[in-house]
Amino acid sequence: MKNKFISILFSACILLFAVFITSCEKDMPTQADYTDYSFSKIDENGGNWNPVLLDSNTQISIPVPEVVNSSAYQGELADLKSEASNLNGEQREAIEYWTNNSILRWNEIALELIAKYNLIPGPNDDDTYTLPNPASPEGPPPFPFAHPPYAVRALSYLSVAQFDGLISAWHYKYAYNRPSPYQTDNTIPAAYVDNGIPSYPSDGAVVATVSKTILSAMFPLEKDYLAERAEEHLSSLKWAGVNTQSDIAAGSIIGDEVSKLALARAANDGMKKAQCPKPVSDSLQAAAFDRFGWKWQNIEVPPRPVGLTPLYGQVKMWCVPNVLDVRPPVPPAPGSAEYEEDVTLLKDYADNMTEEHRAIANFWQDGLGTYTPPGHWNRFAKEYCIKYKFNPLRTARVFAYLNMAMMDGGISCWDAKYYYHYPRPINQIEGFKTIAGTPNFPSYTSGHSVFSAAGAEVMTYMFPNEGSLFRDYALEAAISRVYGGIHWSFDATVGTEQGKNCANYTLNVAKADGAD
Amino acid sequence: MKFQNTIALYFVIILSFMGVSKAQTPSDAIMMHQRESCAALIYEHSWFDHYWEGTKLRTNGTIETVKRNTFLPMIAIGIFDQLNLLIGAPYVQTASTEPNGGYFNGAKGFQDLSLALKGEILNLQLGMGKLALLATAGFSTPMTNYLSDYQPYSIGFGANEYSLRGILQYKLDMGFYGRVAAAYLLRGQTEAERDYYYNNGSYYTAWMDVPNAWNYNAVAGIWMLGNSLKLEANYLGIKSTSGDDIRPYNAAQPTNKVSFDQVGISAQYYPKAAKGLGALAYFSQKINGRNTGKSSQFGVGLTYQFKI
Numbered sequence: 001m002k003n004k005f006i007s008i009l010f011s012a013c014i015l016l017f018a019v020f021i022t023s024c025e026k027d028m029p030t031q032a033d034y035t036d037y038s039f040s041k042i043d044e045n046g047g048n049w050n051p052v053l054l055d056s057n058t059q060i061s062i063p064v065p066e067v068v069n070s071s072a073y074q075g076e077l078a079d080l081k082s083e084a085s086n087l088n089g090e091q092r093e094a095i096e097y098w099t100n101n102s103i104l105r106w107n108e109i110a111l112e113l114i115a116k117y118n119l120i121p122g123p124n125d126d127d128t129y130t131l132p133n134p135a136s137p138e139g140p141p142p143f144p145f146a147h148p149p150y151a152v153r154a155l156s157y158l159s160v161a162q163f164d165g166l167i168s169a170w171h172y173k174y175a176y177n178r179p180s181p182y183q184t185d186n187t188i189p190a191a192y193v194d195n196g197i198p199s200y201p202s203d204g205a206v207v208a209t210v211s212k213t214i215l216s217a218m219f220p221l222e223k224d225y226l227a228e229r230a231e232e233h234l235s236s237l238k239w240a241g242v243n244t245q246s247d248i249a250a251g252s253i254i255g256d257e258v259s260k261l262a263l264a265r266a267a268n269d270g271m272k273k274a275q276c277p278k279p280v281s282d283s284l285q286a287a288a289f290d291r292f293g294w295k296w297q298n299i300e301v302p303p304r305p306v307g308l309t310p311l312y313g314q315v316k317m318w319c320v321p322n323v324l325d326v327r328p329p330v331p332p333a334p335g336s337a338e339y340e341e342d343v344t345l346l347k348d349y350a351d352n353m354t355e356e357h358r359a360i361a362n363f364w365q366d367g368l369g370t371y372t373p374p375g376h377w378n379r380f381a382k383e384y385c386i387k388y389k390f391n392p393l394r395t396a397r398v399f400a401y402l403n404m405a406m407m408d409g410g411i412s413c414w415d416a417k418y419y420y421h422y423p424r425p426i427n428q429i430e431g432f433k434t435i436a437g438t439p440n441f442p443s444y445t446s447g448h449s450v451f452s453a454a455g456a457e458v459m460t461y462m463f464p465n466e467g468s469l470f471r472d473y474a475l476e477a478a479i480s481r482v483y484g485g486i487h488w489s490f491d492a493t494v495g496t497e498q499g500k501n502c503a504n505y506t507l508n509v510a511k512a513d514g515a516d
Numbered sequence: 517m518k519f520q521n522t523i524a525l526y527f528v529i530i531l532s533f534m535g536v537s538k539a540q541t542p543s544d545a546i547m548m549h550q551r552e553s554c555a556a557l558i559y560e561h562s563w564f565d566h567y568w569e570g571t572k573l574r575t576n577g578t579i580e581t582v583k584r585n586t587f588l589p590m591i592a593i594g595i596f597d598q599l600n601l602l603i604g605a606p607y608v609q610t611a612s613t614e615p616n617g618g619y620f621n622g623a624k625g626f627q628d629l630s631l632a633l634k635g636e637i638l639n640l641q642l643g644m645g646k647l648a649l650l651a652t653a654g655f656s657t658p659m660t661n662y663l664s665d666y667q668p669y670s671i672g673f674g675a676n677e678y679s680l681r682g683i684l685q686y687k688l689d690m691g692f693y694g695r696v697a698a699a700y701l702l703r704g705q706t707e708a709e710r711d712y713y714y715n716n717g718s719y720y721t722a723w724m725d726v727p728n729a730w731n732y733n734a735v736a737g738i739w740m741l742g743n744s745l746k747l748e749a750n751y752l753g754i755k756s757t758s759g760d761d762i763r764p765y766n767a768a769q770p771t772n773k774v775s776f777d778q779v780g781i782s783a784q785y786y787p788k789a790a791k792g793l794g795a796l797a798y799f800s801q802k803i804n805g806r807n808t809g810k811s812s813q814f815g816v817g818l819t820y821q822f823k824i
Contacts, residue, residue, distance in 0.1 A: 026705055026723040108718070115714040122765030123577070141764070301577025301617030350621070355661060362663070362709035369714055369766050379712070379720075426619040433621040435666070485621075 031108055032382055036100040036192035039391035043515070046393045047171025050513040051164040052318070052400060053261045057171040060257040062250040065176050065200045068184045076244035077185050084189055084241045094236040100192040102204055102233060103162055103395045104382050106211035109229060110158055111371040111378060113219045117146035120368055120440070127302035131275060137220045144219065148447055149312045149410050152374035153271060154218040156318065156407040159399035161214050161262035165206040166393045168254050173198040182241050191240035195391065201250030202243040203392050208233040209255025210262075217263050269316040274309035281306040288421030294334055296423045296442035307441040313415030318404035319505040326412045326501045328494045331422050331444045342488045346425050350433065350485050357483040358435060364448060364480035365436055373448050373477065374406045377455035380470070384463050397515055402458045405506035409454035409499045410447065416498070417442040425485060436484030445495035446487045449478035453499025454506070461507055474499070547636050547650075548594030553824045558796070558817030560586040564809030567668070567768075568776075570761035571806050578618035582668050582809060585609040586627075588817075593824070598636040605629050605659065608671035620669060623662065627672040630656035632679075645688040652699070654679040665708035665724065667768035668809065674706035674770065675726040691740060697733040706770045715760050715771045724770045727759035746784040752800070753777050762807050776805035784819075794819040 047057050054060070066072045087095075098105055121141035123129055130141060137143035144150055178200035182190040197203070212230035216223045234252075237243040243251070289295040298304045313323055320326055332338035349357060366373045381402050385395040422444035426432050439447075456474035460466070478496050481487035548554055565581040566573050590604035611622030632654035639648045656677045664674025681699035703726040711722045732755075737748035759773030780800025787793065799814045 026721065028705075028723060028725065029720045030718050031720070112714075112718045115712075115718060119763055119766055299617065299619075301580070301615070303617075353621075358663065359709045362665070363711070365710060366712075369763060370710070370712060371718075376712070433619050435621050438619060 031097075032104060032386060034099065034101075034104070034386045035096065037386075037389050038193050039195050039197075039394075040389040041394075042195055042197050042391055043170065043393050044174055046515070047167060047169075047174055049167050049170075049393075049397070049515050050509075051167045052160045052404070053258065053265065054164045054168065057168055060168050060254050062172055062201055062253050063246075065178050065246060065250070068178065073184075073244070073246070076246060077181055077188065080181050080238055080241060080244050081185065081188050083238050084191075087239055091236070091239045094232050095191045095240045098204070098233050098236045098240075100195070100242070101385070101390070101392050101395055102207050103392050103399065104385060105233075106158070106162070106207060106215075107155075107378055107382055107399060109211070109226075110155060110215055111375045113215065113222055114146045114151045114154065114375050115369060115371045117142065117144055117219060118151065118369055118372060120145060120147070123302050129302075129304055134220070142221060146219075146372070147308055148372040148374060148451065149274070149309050149315075149414060150271075151372040152403060152407045152410050152451065153266075153269075153315070154215070155374055155378055155399070156403040157218070157262045157266050158211060158214045159396065159403045160318075161210045161258050162207055163393075163396040163400035164261075165210050165254050165258040166203055166396045168258065169201050169203045169206045169251060170393050172201055172250070172254075173203075176200050178247070180242060181244055188241045190242065192242060197391070199243055200247045201254060202237055202247040203251065204237045204243060205234060205248040205251025206255045206258075207392065207396075209252045210259050213256065213259035214262060217266070265316070270311070270314050274312040274315060276306065276311045278305050281310045284310055284418050285421055288419065292330070292333070292420065294423055295421045297427060298440055299427065300440070304440050307418070308439065309414060309441075310418045313411055313418055315411050317408045317411050319509050320408045320412065320502055321505075323412055323415045326408075326498060326505075327419065328416050328445055328498050331420055331488070331490055331494070334423070334428060338490070339488075342490065343429055345489055346429065346432070346482065346485060349483055353435065353483075360476055360480045361436055361484035364452075364477040365484065366448075367437055373451040374403065374410070374455070376477075377402060377406060377452065377459070380455075380459060380473070381462075384459070384466070388463060388465075394515070397510075397513075398458075398462045401462070401506055401510045402455055405454040405458045405503040406451045408506060409450040409502040412498055412502050413445055413447050413450040413495065414441075416445050417447075420444050422488075422491075425488065432485065434485030436481070436486050438486045443487060444491050445498055446478060446481050446491040447495075448481050449474075449487075449492045449495025450499040450502070452477035453496040454503040455499075457500055457503035458506060458510070461510065547598060547634070548592050548600050548821075550594045550596050551824050552594040552821065554592045554819055554821045556588075556590050556592075556796075556817055556819040558586075558588040558590070558815050560584075560588065560813055560815035562586075562811045562813030564802075564811035566810040568762075568805045568808055568810065569764065573810065576765070578616065579612050579620070579668055580616035581613040583611055583613060584811075584813075586815075600634045602632040602634060603630070610669040610671060612669075623666060623669045623671050625662045625671055626659040627662065628656040628677075629659045630654060642686070644690075645686055645693075648683075648685045648687070650683040650685075652679070652681040652683065654681070663709060664706040664726075664770045665710070665713075667770075670770075673703065673726050676704040678702040679731070681731070691738050691743075693735075693737050693739075695733075695735040695737075697731075699731040699733075701729045701731055703728055708770075713769065713771075715769075725758075726770050727756040727773055729757060729774070730755045742788075744786045744788055748782045750780050750782065750800070751777070752780070759807075768807060772807040774805075774807045776802045776808050778802045792821045794821070 132141050132143035132145050134143050177198045180199045182188040208230045212226045216226050285295045366376050381398050421442045424438050424443045426438050452474035456470035459470040478492035482489050482492050562584045586606050586608050588606040593601045606627045608627045609624040632652050634652045637649045658674055662671050664670045679699050679701045683697040685695040687693035705723045706726050708722045713719050732753035734751045735748050739746050755775045756773040762768045778800050782798035784796040796817045801812045802810050
């Protein structure tokens with residue numbers, strides 16, 4: 001009798017498990033959920049916008065396209081028709097994945113690679129550290145260590161090259177006005193909503209080629225993976241019926257040429273020297289100590305001999321003429337009244353950690369193993385480009401200015417970090433503990449604050465209907481570092497101003513580029 | 517590093533085996549009789565200075581030695597002779613030894629409320645001893661809003677767990693016994709405070725999947741001194757069925773595939789003079805693992821049995 005009762009109870013429990021588990025599981029998205037959409041506008045004059053790297057929108061030349069009734073083009077259409085009418089499931093998935101604004105997908109791929117490579121090398125068994133080496137990227141440790149300065153630079157070159165490539169493509173699209181394949185031959189199925197943008201050269205091919213080339217240079221171990229993704233993307237343009245082979249070939253020419261320009265700039269922008277040797281690093285520390293009477297020191301176990309990219313402050317900026325133009329003022333000296341106030345504030349935050357502060361510190365942490373703060377802002381850009389149904393060119397413009405502003409901000413921030421060489425809270429406050437990891441570089445100013453303020457200014461300009469949303473985000477990102485216990489409040493407040501200052505230079509360029 | 521799993525599982529083990537094994541009567545009873553109850557308070561201290569990053573055993577100056585104190589109040593209630601309810605509510609405290617290179621704050625708080633129903637399906641005389649077959653259905657859920665995504669200091673994995681366990685014991689009338697158990701632990705998702713993380717690819721959500729796991733247990737023990745002292749040697753195995761590895765020199769996260777083998781000894785003593793009172797002590801050591809601290813732990817506790 002009782003045994004029967006027990007077995008009924010157990011059965012009920014098992015049933016309850018099943019109900020609970022199936023009802024409580026949340027979706028776990030691995031990418032943005034969007035499909036092809038009608039663009040809010042198509043920017044017919046986008047070919048006249050000012051590019052960043054190109055001298056003009058005709059600097060890269062492509063062949064004059066064959067007219068649509070030529071036998072060559074008719075042959076291309078026939079190929080397309082046969083390809084687009086025999087699609088397997090994988091090909092249909094590819095069409096849906098890449099959609100009609102593939103900039104967003106390539107940005108997502110870039111963020112994923114950043115998260116994959118954002119791992120700080122650990123110590124060797126003999127307590128030394130080995131740096132990632134681009135000459136032997138396999139490592140260990142693998143190259144690169146995609147920390148925030150590296151990440152924002154990779155994103156900048158990617159976005160700028162995409163933007164310039166699409167300006168060039170837009171120019172030729174409206175110069176040649178070749179209609180979409182499915183308009184010339186209405187038996188060709190069109191996978192995406194028709195936005196009426198001419199198809200020669202293929203904007204998708206520009207984006208695929210640029211993205212593959214730039215990202216392969218930034219993440220050399222991913223070359224094969226990226227080639228595979230680009231190959232699928234290029235093929236999907238045909239499967240979707242949006243581009244013929246000559247559209248794609250012309251787009252690829254632009255993509256190749258603009259990538260060369262971008263990578264030539266990258267090769268000589270000073271990044272190679274940013275992770276300087278110990279004697280140079282020590283001299284920066286000594287200079288700050290002589291000048292100000294303080295210095296930052298790495299106190300990890302074992303200590304790292306050199307901080308992160310001490311000479312990143314000397315990397316070539318995009319829009320700010322000279323890094324000294326945006327260098328912030330001297331921080332409060334340890335022992336001063338303002339400094340002591342901050343010590344009290346930090347201790348108070350740490351001793352009275354609230355769930356709200358903890359959540360803010362964690363939400364904006366974007367630390368090791370993630371897409372970094374610049375990546376977080378790229379994610380916002382992606383989401384709002386979708387919300388406002390931006391076309392690929394306008395999307396590229398958002399990312400280009402966003403990432404240029406954040407990279408300039410990062411360079412300025414690193415200039416301040418190693419010029420002032422200001423110690424971290426854990427260096428100064430006896431027995432202080434944090435809930436966020438203290439990074440391997442000086443405190444003043446806060447990278448999160450500068451990146452976020454610069455990003456927010458560009459986002460506010462690009463999406464004026466969002467009001468103060470992005471600036472509020474930036475302020476929260478800035479204070480999150482103080483809640484986390486790894487930054488002084490003046491690192492955050494001054495960093496926010498610094499980010500805004502840097503972005504003003506970027507926005508002056510953006511406002512004059514012809515897009516408004 | 518995914519240390520809290522060990523602890524959470526340990527509770528389940530304790531709940532399933534220790535809280536209800538008593539020596540108050542001359543019988544071989546494993547279950548509490550109807551309207552009998554056994555309350556216990558256990559203190560456990562654990563520590564590790566090596567952990568498995570994937571399957572590679574390493575140290576990390578950032579965290580040095582991670583210590584963990586657990587205070588576990590629990591109660592077993594005899595609903596019927598053959599059906600017991602077990603409730604546990606641990607309080608956990610974590611910290612690194614000092615000095616360390618990370619300067620991280622530890623964490624503390626009430627962890628997961630665990631409830632388990634234990635049923636005796638079979639208990640019969642077989643040859644020179646008794647064969648018992650039992651089953652436990654357990655559920656645990658976080659009691660507080662603790663952060664699971666704060667390894668290695670997080671106090672728990674922050675997700676619901678549903679478990680089903682089968683237990684088979686053969687006890688010789690002279691006092692020796694052997695017991696094996698196997699359980700499947702079905703874990704839900706835990707909510708981080710960030711809405712992006714990497715788990716062999718991007719995840720754009722704050723929800724993390726905590727892997728399900730198999731749990732194996734084997735025990736050899738003996739009742740001595742007229743059923744007032746119980747000594748045991750035990751083995752505990754955990755095998756996650758999915759999950760990612762901790763990345764090089766990176767923090768662990770709740771999505772990790774945690775597996776380990778652990779061996780231990782335990783003793784329970786019920787002095788005849790102090791009616792209803794008992795004491796217990798145990799020690800265990802992980803000997804093999806994946807994505808978990810190579811921890812040692814000891815526990816001491818008091819039990820009190822009473823009628824309700």
